[in-house]
Amino acid sequence: MHISEGVLSGPVLAGGWALSAVGVGLGLKRLDYDRLMTVAILSAAFFVGSLIHVPIGPVSAHLILNGLLGAILGPAAFPAIAVALLLQAVLFQYGGLIVLGANVFDMAGPAVACAFAFGPLLRRAGKARAVGAFCCGFFAVLLAALLTACALALSGEGFVATAKAIVVAHVPIMLVEGAVTAMAVGFLAKVRPELLVHAPTR
Amino acid sequence: MIDELLARGASPIHALDARCRLTACLLLSLPAAMAQGLAAPLGILGLGLLLTLLSRPPLGVVLRRTAAVNVFVAFLWLFVPAATPGEPVWTFHGLTVTREGLDLALLTTVKANAVFFCVLSLLATIPAPALGRAMTALGVPAKFSFLFVFTYRYLHVIAEEYGRLVVAARLRGFAPATNARTYRTYAALLAMVLVRAYDRSQRVYQAMLLRGFHGRFPSLDRFRAGWPDKVFLCLMALAAALAAYGDWISRSGHA
Numbered sequence: 001m002h003i004s005e006g007v008l009s010g011p012v013l014a015g016g017w018a019l020s021a022v023g024v025g026l027g028l029k030r031l032d033y034d035r036l037m038t039v040a041i042l043s044a045a046f047f048v049g050s051l052i053h054v055p056i057g058p059v060s061a062h063l064i065l066n067g068l069l070g071a072i073l074g075p076a077a078f079p080a081i082a083v084a085l086l087l088q089a090v091l092f093q094y095g096g097l098i099v100l101g102a103n104v105f106d107m108a109g110p111a112v113a114c115a116f117a118f119g120p121l122l123r124r125a126g127k128a129r130a131v132g133a134f135c136c137g138f139f140a141v142l143l144a145a146l147l148t149a150c151a152l153a154l155s156g157e158g159f160v161a162t163a164k165a166i167v168v169a170h171v172p173i174m175l176v177e178g179a180v181t182a183m184a185v186g187f188l189a190k191v192r193p194e195l196l197v198h199a200p201t202r
Numbered sequence: 203m204i205d206e207l208l209a210r211g212a213s214p215i216h217a218l219d220a221r222c223r224l225t226a227c228l229l230l231s232l233p234a235a236m237a238q239g240l241a242a243p244l245g246i247l248g249l250g251l252l253l254t255l256l257s258r259p260p261l262g263v264v265l266r267r268t269a270a271v272n273v274f275v276a277f278l279w280l281f282v283p284a285a286t287p288g289e290p291v292w293t294f295h296g297l298t299v300t301r302e303g304l305d306l307a308l309l310t311t312v313k314a315n316a317v318f319f320c321v322l323s324l325l326a327t328i329p330a331p332a333l334g335r336a337m338t339a340l341g342v343p344a345k346f347s348f349l350f351v352f353t354y355r356y357l358h359v360i361a362e363e364y365g366r367l368v369v370a371a372r373l374r375g376f377a378p379a380t381n382a383r384t385y386r387t388y389a390a391l392l393a394m395v396l397v398r399a400y401d402r403s404q405r406v407y408q409a410m411l412l413r414g415f416h417g418r419f420p421s422l423d424r425f426r427a428g429w430p431d432k433v434f435l436c437l438m439a440l441a442a443a444l445a446a447y448g449d450w451i452s453r454s455g456h457a
Binding site for chain 2: 002004005006007008010013024025028031033034036037038039040041042043044045047048049051052054055056057063065068072079080082083084086087089090091092093094096097098099156157158159160161162165176179180181182183184187188191192195
């Protein structure tokens with residue numbers, strides 16, 4: 001779900017950069033050098049994970065995984081997503097530097113918000129954790145699609161139809177993300193519970 | 203899949219200082235992305251194409267990436283011309299294509315491609331480690347550059363690990379389809395990649411501490427901006443200013 005360069009209007013681009021700078025700044029402030037390496041390598045794992053194409057009916061879509069990243073990293077998901085998107089710009093030229101701010105906020109904002117909203121559920125056991133993880137995956141994509149759509153719609157009346165199409169197209173992806181996030185969190189809770197302890201408590 | 207296909211080369215662009223290229227990329231992208239008329243982004247597009255030629259990239263890579271960028275643009279052409287209110291040009295089964303819609307779609311296409319060629323020639327030609335240091339030199343927080351450099355460093359390792367797991371799954375008869383089993387398998391694959399990435403990060407960090415890591419990396423090669431770098435940066439700044447000024451003139455001319 002990338003917005004390409006050249007679509008958004010000046011104020012939306014500037015707003016995206018400002019919000020992302022604040023998010024990255026806050027995320028980095030809480031992140032000390034002991035955990036930096038872990039965040040970097042997990043960010044790489046997410047970059048790779050988001051290249052996974054899963055079949056959904058007749059088509060396939062790639063996973064976004066911002067909800068899972070938020071569930072594991074908490075606020076540090078913000079800089080992690082920023083880094084991954086910058087790398088996509090450098091390696092594949094998906095979006096340039098100007099639209100990067102908006103794209104980072106669209107993806108990372110929902111990731112961190114969901115981590116705070118459903119973090120307490122993630123720390124419980126059994127069904128509550130599965131529900132929390134599903135919500136993380138589902139709502140992170142839903143919010144990301146809505147933010148992307150808002151950024152488009154705010155940039156011009158002509159983009160409103162595109163914005164609606166983006167939200168509708170992401171409904172099946174939300175369900176798959178929710179399911180995959182729930183199963184992945186269940187797996188991690190069994191195999192490496194310490195990976196989940198950085199989810200925010202409040 | 204994740205190689206820096208453009209970062210190594212012996213072209214005049216590759217010889218420029220990484221900080222200058224990063225700054226020039228930002229300077230040129232800005233007026234192209236903000237423009238409201240066609241002239242400024244067209245000018246930047248021409249300059250971007252020229253810079254891309256100068257950087258002598260492999261043609262296949264350029265074509266593939268240009269196509270990828272324009273897929274999203276094509277998606278916009280499906281919706282925007284008929285969704286923008288304005289003077290109708292063409293009506294088809296109740297859809298009205300407007301002049302304003304066509305103009306907006308065309309402007310977006312030119313802008314997207316203008317920024318794309320700037321990024322392709324100026325940003326993609328910088329190897330990731332040098333880009334990390336260039337960002338720090340230009341005031342980006344050191345922790346962010348650290349994350350960037352190490353995410354890049356481990357991308358290939360993790361991708362290889364994931365590839366191995368996929369091969370193992372396939373050898374055991376895994377065929378993706380739309381069912382719960384597929385999603386469970388992907389979730390397990392993904393979680394396994396994360397577990398291994400986490401374990402690896404612990405080992406790497408311990409190894410770094412053992413070698414005396416205390417938050418920064420001393421680097422052997424220094425940035426050196428000679429007069430060609432300065433001249434290049436000035437020229438690019440001039441071009442960006444011209445584009446911005448031209449767009450501003452055309453905007454106030456219409457008002």
